[in-house]
Amino acid sequence: MNELVFFINNVVISGLTIGSIYALGAVGITLIFSILRFAHFAHADLMTLGAFFAFFLTSLFPAAGPAIGLPTAFVMLPLAMALTALSAVYIDKAFYKPLRSHGVKPIVIVMASLGVTLMLQGLIRMFMGTSARSMYIDDRKGIHRIELPFELANRPVVLTDPQILLILLLIVIVIALHLFLTRTRLGKAMRAMSDNPDLARVSGINTDTVVKVTWIIAGSLAAIAGTLLSLDVSLKPDLSFHLLLPIFAAAIVGGVGHPYGALAGGFVIGFAETLSVFNWAVILRPWRDYLWFDLPANMAFVSSEYKITVPFFILLAILVWRPTGLFKGKVL
Amino acid sequence: MLMKLPMKETLLMVALAVAVLLLIQVMGTAYGVRVLVEASCYAIIALGLTIQWGYAGLFNAGIMGFVALGGFSAMLLTFPVNQSFWESELSGELGMAFLKLFAAIALVAAVLQLHRLSVPRSIRVPIILMVLATLYLWVVNGFAPVSQSIVSQYGFIGGFGLPVWAGWLVGGVLAGGVAYFIGHICLGLRSDYLAIATLGVAEIIKAFLKNSDWLTRGTLTVSPLPWPVPGAGEVGFVMARSLYLSVTAVLIAIIFYLLHRAYNGPWGRMMRAIRDNELSSSAMGKDVNQRRLEVFILGCVLMGIGGAALATFNGIFDPNGYLPLNHTFLVWVMVILGGPGNNLGTLFGAVFVYVIWVMSEPVALFILNSISYLGDLWFAWEAPSDFTSRALQARVFTIGLIITLVLRYAPNGLFPEKVQHHH
Numbered sequence: 001m002n003e004l005v006f007f008i009n010n011v012v013i014s015g016l017t018i019g020s021i022y023a024l025g026a027v028g029i030t031l032i033f034s035i036l037r038f039a040h041f042a043h044a045d046l047m048t049l050g051a052f053f054a055f056f057l058t059s060l061f062p063a064a065g066p067a068i069g070l071p072t073a074f075v076m077l078p079l080a081m082a083l084t085a086l087s088a089v090y091i092d093k094a095f096y097k098p099l100r101s102h103g104v105k106p107i108v109i110v111m112a113s114l115g116v117t118l119m120l121q122g123l124i125r126m127f128m129g130t131s132a133r134s135m136y137i138d139d140r141k142g143i144h145r146i147e148l149p150f151e152l153a154n155r156p157v158v159l160t161d162p163q164i165l166l167i168l169l170l171i172v173i174v175i176a177l178h179l180f181l182t183r184t185r186l187g188k189a190m191r192a193m194s195d196n197p198d199l200a201r202v203s204g205i206n207t208d209t210v211v212k213v214t215w216i217i218a219g220s221l222a223a224i225a226g227t228l229l230s231l232d233v234s235l236k237p238d239l240s241f242h243l244l245l246p247i248f249a250a251a252i253v254g255g256v257g258h259p260y261g262a263l264a265g266g267f268v269i270g271f272a273e274t275l276s277v278f279n280w281a282v283i284l285r286p287w288r289d290y291l292w293f294d295l296p297a298n299m300a301f302v303s304s305e306y307k308i309t310v311p312f313f314i315l316l317a318i319l320v321w322r323p324t325g326l327f328k329g330k331v332l
Numbered sequence: 333m334l335m336k337l338p339m340k341e342t343l344l345m346v347a348l349a350v351a352v353l354l355l356i357q358v359m360g361t362a363y364g365v366r367v368l369v370e371a372s373c374y375a376i377i378a379l380g381l382t383i384q385w386g387y388a389g390l391f392n393a394g395i396m397g398f399v400a401l402g403g404f405s406a407m408l409l410t411f412p413v414n415q416s417f418w419e420s421e422l423s424g425e426l427g428m429a430f431l432k433l434f435a436a437i438a439l440v441a442a443v444l445q446l447h448r449l450s451v452p453r454s455i456r457v458p459i460i461l462m463v464l465a466t467l468y469l470w471v472v473n474g475f476a477p478v479s480q481s482i483v484s485q486y487g488f489i490g491g492f493g494l495p496v497w498a499g500w501l502v503g504g505v506l507a508g509g510v511a512y513f514i515g516h517i518c519l520g521l522r523s524d525y526l527a528i529a530t531l532g533v534a535e536i537i538k539a540f541l542k543n544s545d546w547l548t549r550g551t552l553t554v555s556p557l558p559w560p561v562p563g564a565g566e567v568g569f570v571m572a573r574s575l576y577l578s579v580t581a582v583l584i585a586i587i588f589y590l591l592h593r594a595y596n597g598p599w600g601r602m603m604r605a606i607r608d609n610e611l612s613s614s615a616m617g618k619d620v621n622q623r624r625l626e627v628f629i630l631g632c633v634l635m636g637i638g639g640a641a642l643a644t645f646n647g648i649f650d651p652n653g654y655l656p657l658n659h660t661f662l663v664w665v666m667v668i669l670g671g672p673g674n675n676l677g678t679l680f681g682a683v684f685v686y687v688i689w690v691m692s693e694p695v696a697l698f699i700l701n702s703i704s705y706l707g708d709l710w711f712a713w714e715a716p717s718d719f720t721s722r723a724l725q726a727r728v729f730t731i732g733l734i735i736t737l738v739l740r741y742a743p744n745g746l747f748p749e750k751v752q753h754h755h
């Protein structure tokens with residue numbers, strides 16, 4: 001039974017956590033990809049920026065969290081989301097919109113987004129330094145140890161506050177996003193524009209508003225993902241570096257332009273990563289007497305230094321066999 | 333006919349010459365020549381990028397990976413042979429591990445041909461996946477014990493002791509091979525996908541070089557790498573570096589001449605046609621993806637050679653030293669500032685940007701030290717302890733700003749591409 005608990009802790013819970021983070025990022029990527037038609041490389045840095053805003057607010061009001069009983073950074077999340085969304089809108093206005101109105105090829109905007117990546121990284125490190133920081137200032141990370149009601153399981157399932165909050169928040173976001181995209185005028189306008197921008201424009205949709213709303217949604221989701229990830233681990237300025245490839249892989253696996261596909265893609269990539277670095281020898285150990293080979297101490301598919309290869313090869317595989325993604329997205 | 337020198341280009345070249353002379357004057361000849369050699373290596377890399385981006389409009393976001401492969405090849409082929417390892421039993425075991433790898437590759441290739449036997453897809457896919465997983469584990473478990481004992485007993489396998497030019501050449505070939513693999517998959521799709529894939533492959537190459545201790549000594553680094561010319565110990569710093577510079581200059585001259593011929597020849601015309609209007613050129617019967625693959629591989633070969641020359645010059649192979657900022661984005665700035673598609677502009681951009689890049693570090697430190705000194709003096713403000721490491725991040729910001737500003741205000745660079753019109 002302890003092996004099962006180990007599996008739950010190391011695969012189910014961490015896969016759900018990292019999958020949710022990837023999903024939140026990938027939804028933003030896929031919305032920008034389908035409405036503005038370029039791969040937004042600065043997205044992972046928007047996540048870092050959001051986390052940085054949350055950290056900044058936390059250090060301003062360190063007592064806000066304990067008063068309510070939640071992590072302070074989580075209490076500050078709405079403000080951080082607003083700030084990140086605002087930054088995203090202004091970054092678009094300053095750097096991408098002039099290029100768009102010049103009618104350049106989309107790939108030039110991709111380059112500009114790499115330029116924005118560097119600028120954000122430089123700024124964040126200038127203000128925050130290059131070392132990792134804890135998001136907890138006046139409070140501590142809540143860790144829940146859940147004892148399983150079985151006799152053989154003497155190890156607890158471990159869940160942390162940020163993980164619970166992340167998963168709850170993700171459910172709320174999915175429902176809200178679904179309602180927004182299917183029930184409101186603006187959501188329908190967004191879908192129309194992602195299907196055919198010219199047709200949307202001639203039928204009287206204000207494309208500027210749609211673009212702005214896209215950035216607001218993408219920026220807020222990025223802030224949530226960044227903040228909760230750094231609450232769960234720690235706030236590192238090079239957070240984005242480990243996120244960029246997985247979230248792009250998630251968006252493409254799900255099918256570009258498909259928010260639900262991006263959610264699924266995020267979990268596919270998240271679980272693929274955790275399953276491939278998981279040490280399968282632990283699961284097999286109870287049966288070691290019946291195996292025809294000697295059980296090695298470590299039987300992970302990929303050692304954790306090469307974790308980045310997992311999203312990469314999933315990405316390549318999907319590009320070879322099904323470039324539209326699992327959910328029949330666009331091949332732009 | 334008299335050749336008229338264009339005003340702007342001449343002025344820019346004069347400005348560059350003045351900047352270089354100033355650098356040599358201020359920092360000393362040995363340092364100045366060193367910067368010039370490094371700039372010339374970067375120029376080879378930048379020429380590789382300019383044909384990808386300028387000739388064909390392909391976005392390569394993973395230059396670092398190809399540069400690192402070049403450096404790795406220069407290290408592996410030219411470093412002196414580790415006799416004690418090759419005489420031990422471990423070399424045979426390593427050979428067995430490689431045999432397993434080749435056998436596995438052959439088996440995978442065979443399984444991928446199952447469709448020729450008209451095996452239905454529903455059976456084929458599970459078989460392929462099973463075979464892949466089993467072979468993967470078999471090969472990995474074949475390598476693991478050998479590589480561990482190599483690291484514990486001999487450090488690493490050492491080099492092959494071949495001449496330097498062989499290392500540079502193989503560096504180009506290795507980079508080209510990886511480029512074929514990536515390009516073959518991504519070039520038929522939207523250009524953004526190539527950017528994502530190259531970004532990923534660069535990180536994977538770096539992770540591989542960093543963690544394969546048996547092959548590269550990982551973070552312990554390998555040095556000194558042999559030079560193609562007499563080293564500083566024999567003829568002095570300035571002379572040795574000048575000799576090295578002449579080697580890279582000859583290399584650049586050859587590459588430049590060939591690229592110039594190619595650009596003005598039918599091949600270059602076709603590449604530009606594909607870049608400017610993909611639809612009409614494919615309607616004229618050009619195989620767009622094949623041509624793009626060609627130019628992508630060619631560009632990456634040049635990046636590999638440039639990376640090999642750079643690593644050989646530095647004399648050290650350090651996988652951790654390869655950073656996206658220094659080896660991808662700096663090259664980007666060189667090309668888009670100099671003028672994509674204009675070889676002369678690219679050369680100018682490479683030297684100009686590199687000189688500024690090198691100078692920016694002491695200048696930034698000087699400014700920031702003055703700031704913290706004055707802040708302390710006037711406001712009793714104490715600078716944080718990691719002030720300098722933070723302050724150098726201003727360079728990251730500046731590179732990003734330059735990229736976005738050049739794209740917006742001077743998309744053709746300082747030396748715009750000159751297309752010859754035949755009337």
